[in-house]
Amino acid sequence: MSGEGREQGNRALLADVARLSGVSEITVSRVVRNKGPIAPATRERVLRAVAETGYVPNRLAGALASSGSALVGVVLPSVSNIVFADVLRGIHAALAPSGHQPVVGVTDYDRDEEERVVRSLLAWQPAAMILAGFEHTAATRAMLTAGRLRVAEIMDIDTAPIDVAVGLSHRRAGRDIARHLIGRGYRRFAYVGHDWDRDHRARLRYDGLVGTLAEGGLALVGERRIEGPSSTLAGREMLAALMASGARPDVVVFSNDDMAVGGYFHCLAAGLTPRRDIALFGFNGLDIAAALPLRLSTVRTNRMLIGERAAAALVASAERPDAREIIDTGYVLEAGETA
Amino acid sequence: MSGEGREQGNRALLADVARLSGVSEITVSRVVRNKGPIAPATRERVLRAVAETGYVPNRLAGALASSGSALVGVVLPSVSNIVFADVLRGIHAALAPSGHQPVVGVTDYDRDEEERVVRSLLAWQPAAMILAGFEHTAATRAMLTAGRLRVAEIMDIDTAPIDVAVGLSHRRAGRDIARHLIGRGYRRFAYVGHDWDRDHRARLRYDGLVGTLAEGGLALVGERRIEGPSSTLAGREMLAALMASGARPDVVVFSNDDMAVGGYFHCLAAGLTPRRDIALFGFNGLDIAAALPLRLSTVRTNRMLIGERAAAALVASAERPDAREIIDTGYVLEAGETA
DNA sequence: CTGTTAGCGCGTTCAC
DNA sequence: GTGAACGCGCTAACAG
Numbered sequence: 001m002s003g004e005g006r007e008q009g010n011r012a013l014l015a016d017v018a019r020l021s022g023v024s025e026i027t028v029s030r031v032v033r034n035k036g037p038i039a040p041a042t043r044e045r046v047l048r049a050v051a052e053t054g055y056v057p058n059r060l061a062g063a064l065a066s067s068g069s070a071l072v073g074v075v076l077p078s079v080s081n082i083v084f085a086d087v088l089r090g091i092h093a094a095l096a097p098s099g100h101q102p103v104v105g106v107t108d109y110d111r112d113e114e115e116r117v118v119r120s121l122l123a124w125q126p127a128a129m130i131l132a133g134f135e136h137t138a139a140t141r142a143m144l145t146a147g148r149l150r151v152a153e154i155m156d157i158d159t160a161p162i163d164v165a166v167g168l169s170h171r172r173a174g175r176d177i178a179r180h181l182i183g184r185g186y187r188r189f190a191y192v193g194h195d196w197d198r199d200h201r202a203r204l205r206y207d208g209l210v211g212t213l214a215e216g217g218l219a220l221v222g223e224r225r226i227e228g229p230s231s232t233l234a235g236r237e238m239l240a241a242l243m244a245s246g247a248r249p250d251v252v253v254f255s256n257d258d259m260a261v262g263g264y265f266h267c268l269a270a271g272l273t274p275r276r277d278i279a280l281f282g283f284n285g286l287d288i289a290a291a292l293p294l295r296l297s298t299v300r301t302n303r304m305l306i307g308e309r310a311a312a313a314l315v316a317s318a319e320r321p322d323a324r325e326i327i328d329t330g331y332v333l334e335a336g337e338t339a
Numbered sequence: 340m341s342g343e344g345r346e347q348g349n350r351a352l353l354a355d356v357a358r359l360s361g362v363s364e365i366t367v368s369r370v371v372r373n374k375g376p377i378a379p380a381t382r383e384r385v386l387r388a389v390a391e392t393g394y395v396p397n398r399l400a401g402a403l404a405s406s407g408s409a410l411v412g413v414v415l416p417s418v419s420n421i422v423f424a425d426v427l428r429g430i431h432a433a434l435a436p437s438g439h440q441p442v443v444g445v446t447d448y449d450r451d452e453e454e455r456v457v458r459s460l461l462a463w464q465p466a467a468m469i470l471a472g473f474e475h476t477a478a479t480r481a482m483l484t485a486g487r488l489r490v491a492e493i494m495d496i497d498t499a500p501i502d503v504a505v506g507l508s509h510r511r512a513g514r515d516i517a518r519h520l521i522g523r524g525y526r527r528f529a530y531v532g533h534d535w536d537r538d539h540r541a542r543l544r545y546d547g548l549v550g551t552l553a554e555g556g557l558a559l560v561g562e563r564r565i566e567g568p569s570s571t572l573a574g575r576e577m578l579a580a581l582m583a584s585g586a587r588p589d590v591v592v593f594s595n596d597d598m599a600v601g602g603y604f605h606c607l608a609a610g611l612t613p614r615r616d617i618a619l620f621g622f623n624g625l626d627i628a629a630a631l632p633l634r635l636s637t638v639r640t641n642r643m644l645i646g647e648r649a650a651a652a653l654v655a656s657a658e659r660p661d662a663r664e665i666i667d668t669g670y671v672l673e674a675g676e677t678a
Numbered sequence: 679c680t681g682t683t684a685g686c687g688c689g690t691t692c693a694c
Numbered sequence: 695g696t697g698a699a700c701g702c703g704c705t706a707a708c709a710g
Contacts, residue, residue, distance in 0.1 A: 011486070014688065024697050029689065037695055054482075059462040060403045061687035064702050069399060079427050085419045092418075092445050101459070103442050106431050120440070123398040146393075147350070232630035262630055268607065269632040288627070291571035291601055293608040353704065363681050368705065376679055400703035403686050 012053035021049035032057055063125065070100045072314065073121035073129040077109045077198070083284060083303055084132065087154065090307025091130060098315050100127065109198040109229075115140045128152070128314035130307075134159040135200055150320055152310040156201050157326050164325040166310040170201045173299055173331055174208020177281060180333055181251055182216055186279060189213060190222035190249035192238045192259055194230040202230075202255040205283065209253060222247030230255060235262020236269075243270070251279035251339055257286040257298055264292055264338065279339035285332070297336030305329045351392035360388035371396055402464065411653065412460035412468040413441045416448045416537070422623060422642055423471065426493065429646025430469060437654050439466065448537035448568075454479045467491070467653035469646075473498040474539055489659055491649040495540050496665050503664040505649040509540045512638055512670055513547020516620060519672055520590055521555055525618060528552060529561035529588035531577045531598055533569035541569075541594040544622065548592060561586030569594055574601020575608075582609070590618035590678055596625040596637055603631055603677065618678035624671070636675030641668045 018025045023042060030036045031046040032055075038046075049055075063069035074091060076084045091102055103124060105117035115137045121129065122143060128150040136144070144151050144162055151163040158171050181189070189209075196203040213219060222245065224238040235254060239262065242252070254260035260282030267274050274280050274294050282289055285300025306329050313327060357364045362381060369375045370385040371394075377385075388394075402408035413430060415423045430441055442463060444456035454476045460468065461482060467489040475483070483490050483501055490502040497510050520528070528548075535542040552558060561584065563577040574593060578601065581591070593599035599621030606613050613619050613633050621628055624639025648666050 025687090026689075026698085027696060030696090033689090035689095039695060042695080054485075056458060056462050056482075058403075058464060058687055060399055060408060060464050061702090062689070064397075064399050064403055064704090065687075065689040067689095067702060079418065079431075080421060080424045082419060082421065082424075085421075085424050088418050089445070099459075101442060101444075101463070103440060105440075106428070119395060120438075123395050124440070125397060125399050143393075143395075232627045236630050261627070265630055265632055288571045288600070291575050291604055293604050364703090365682085365705070366680060369680090372705090374705095378679060381679080397703055400686090401705070403688090404703075404705040406686060406705095 011058075012055040014055070014057070016053050017046065017049045017055045020053060021045045067125075068318075069125045069127060070098075071124050071126040072100050072102050072311065073118070073124070073126040074102045074104045075107060075114060075117055075121065075129070075131040076104060077107050077132055079104070079106055082286060083301075086303035087132070087307040090304035090309075091311045092307075093304070094308040094311035095315065100311075100315060102130075111135060111137050111140070118143055122147075127318065130154060130310050130314070133200060134161065134165075148320055150314040150318070152314055154306050154310045156204070157328055158204055161324055161326070163320050164310070164313050164327065166306050166313065166327040166329060168301060168306075168329055168331050170204035171208040173283070174205035174210075175212040176208075176333055177205070177253060177283075177299065178209045178212035178216075180335075181253070181279070181281065181339060182213075182218070184339065186251040186339070187218060188221045188248065188250045189218060190242055190247055190252045191220055191224070191255075192235060192242060192252055192263060193223075193225045193255035194234060194259060195226065195228055198229060199255070205255070221249050225255075230258045232258050232262040232265065235259030236266045237262070239263040239266040240270070249278065251281065253281045255283065257282035257284045257289045257296060260296055260298065260338075261286075261288060261292065264294075264296065274338040281339045285334060289336075292338075294337040295334075297339035298334050300332045300334050302329045302331070350397075351394040353394070353396070355392050356385065356388045356394045359392060360384045406464075407657075408464045408466060409437075409439045410463050410465040411439050411441050411650070412457070412463070412465040413443045414446060414453060414456055414460065414468070414470040415443060416446050416471055418443070418445055421625060422640075425642035426471070426646040429643035429648075430650045431646075432643070433647040433650035434654065439650075439654060441469075450474060450476050450479070457482055461486075466657065469493060469649050469653070472539060473500065473504075487659055489653040489657070491653055493645050493649050495543070496667055497543055500663055500665070502659050503649070503652050503666065505645050505652065505666040505668060507640060507645075507668055507670045509543035510547040512622070513544035513549075514551045515547075515672055516544070516592060516622075516638065517548045517551035517555075519674075520592070520618070520620065520678060521552075521557070523678065525590040525678070526557060527560045527587065527589045528557060529581055529586055529591045530559055530563070530594075531574060531581060531591055531602060532562075532564045532594035533573060533598060534565065534567055537568060538594070544594070560588050564594075569597045571597050571601040571604065574598030575605045576601070578602040578605040579609070588617065590620065592620045594622065596621035596623045596628045596635060599635055599637065599677075600625075600627060600631065603633075603635065613677040620678045624673060628673075628675075631677075633676040634673075636678035637673050639671045639673050641670070644668045 014025045017028045107114040130152045153161045155167040157165045157167050224242045226234045282298035289296035353364045356367045446453040469491045492500045494506040496504045496506050563581045565573045621637035628635035
């Protein structure tokens with residue numbers, strides 16, 4: 001019933017395949033990894049045995065022996081946020097061809113939690129690490145700087161990275177939004193946003209926006225920020241509150257599309273027509289923004305590309321280069337129909 | 340400059356900590372893992388040395404030695420879908436306390452890709468595996484059945500699982516939706532949906548819906564399905580097409596909230612008032628559904644709970660029990676304001 | 679309570 | 695083109 005071979009339940013080992021194909025373990029290892037010269041006949045015999053035994057290499061052992069795992073640590077503030085989900089898709093896509101596996105840690109926008117997550121991911125000896133943002137605890141930075149491992153800090157290129165930065169300039173995007181809207185004739189700007197502690201990039205955009213307004217002799221006529229994450233509901237409520245306060249903006253810039261869509265909903269409920277009665281501007285270019293009755297005016301960011309470029313840059317070379325690298329994935333201002 | 344101790348760059352090893360604290364490696368190992376009896380004084384000495392060296396255990400080596408990793412494979416069709424992102428959050432939350440790490444693979448709704456992903460995750464010797472859905476290739480099923488590893492199939496409890504199933508009965512949900520709407524007086528039902536190949540659960544809901552309608556002597560007066568994933572835009576376009584076809588439904592049941600929100604947008608653009616002119620019903624209970632000017636009528640599913648319960652069930656026992664387990668996380672029908 | 683011995687399964691040297 | 699020996703860093707099983 002259970003001969004000398006492996007039956008289901010006992011995983012096949014390199015040694016099993018070797019025995020079955022009449023070669024040494026190392027030869028099997030070479031065939032499996034496509035490494036080193038192998039006689040075609042040998043290769044075929046080995047592959048047959050692999051199929052027969054259902055051999056699956058133990059990557060744990062492989063990584064330990066070669067002291068280099070194919071794991072890539074990915075540290076994100078959240079996965080429920082479509083923005084980071086898109087980034088993750090990009091990372092996946094770029095990592096798959098080279099056989100790398102992303103291992104994801106979630107920080108919930110908490111720097112201390114990030115430190116714990118980084119420490120725990122480091123224990124898997126990852127080949128590289130991808131983190132969203134640049135705001136780390138001193139300990140996190142030390143862990144990341146110490147080793148020779150590659151590190152990508154993504155989303156943002158407004159800060160100097162440890163190794164490589166991939167993303168877009170949020171400050172510049174904020175300025176472009178201001179210029180665009182001023183160019184369209186808007187003068188009475190209001191801002192509706194969410195928690196800057198959790199989302200430093202929203203703050204950078206705000207700074208760019210307000211800075212450029214100031215250069216044009218303008219200032220916000222109203223402003224509302226919620227102490228919490230962005231959401232459609234928050235956007236709706238904050239715009240309602242802003243309008244109730246008596247502010248009479250001709251355009252409202254939201255911290256992102258989620259908030260802006262909420263603002264759109266407030267308009268619908270309050271009988272206001274976007275643009276005609278009040279202009280709305282978002283950020284991110286989510287799918288839903290394009291499906292609204294009036295296409296939302298927004299800035300489309302290339303989230304998936306950010307993930308792809310980051311992963312590609314890290315996989316390209318195992319050694320951290322001397323010079324830091326900055327990869328700008330850009331953005332596109334979508335004029336839309338709400339501003 | 341670089342004494343006998345480890346400087347930054349060279350990771351500290353168990354041996355380094357052992358030397359520094361004057362005990363054996365295994366003692367350090369025990370302290371670090373909180374395993375076995377240790378004299379308080381020894382523990383303290385070791386912990387000091389750990390802190391001093393910045394020792395981070397190599398989990399790769401640990402897992403190999405104990406032939407049992409703390410990795411949990413998670414196979415999802417997509418991470419950009421908020422539904423699975425929520426599930427992933429739940430998994431994270433339930434896994435963190437026990438030190439388990441999820442390793443995520445994405446299949447893009449492709450069974451062959453799922454097979455590749457499962458094979459590749461298995462190579463990391465995971466302690467358990469969580470997969471969305473029950474539709475696997477024969478090879479995938481074989482790999483999953485063979486080992487002694489724990490397997491959770493989630494989202495759905497309408498099919499017999501390999502080991503444990505966690506989710507809700509989509510067929511039953513479909514029936515409840517039909518009963519609820521019939522009870523509210525609707526008679527002319529239409530359906531707007533997306534790809535059943537990619538989303539088998541949508542099909543189950545449809546079956547429940549149509550089956551219950553039939554029992555009441557009713558049939559769909561119109562139906563539209565897009566060959567592709569669900570999206571707000573698709574929902575909008577499909578409802579537009581349905582109405583253009585001349586169907587005159589009094590209620591439209593959508594395959595999910597994304598589609599239903601799109602339908603809502605079509606109504607806005609076409610000057611129709613939801614419920615008064617045409618009733619809309621979704622599925623999932625996304626945040627956005629509650630932020631619409633009229634709260635979307637829908638079924639709220641406990642996605643995060645699904646992830647939590649699945650992870651908890653797997654961590655609870657390393658050995659697969661004899662009996663299959665079915666965990667029903669239920670759902671709540673939200674009457675809302677659109678139906 | 680602590681230490682010794684012997685691997686975990688594979689990949690890196692070198693040889694041949 | 696192929697193989698033998700050794701070690702990756704840690705932990706299970708025993709002793710003591």
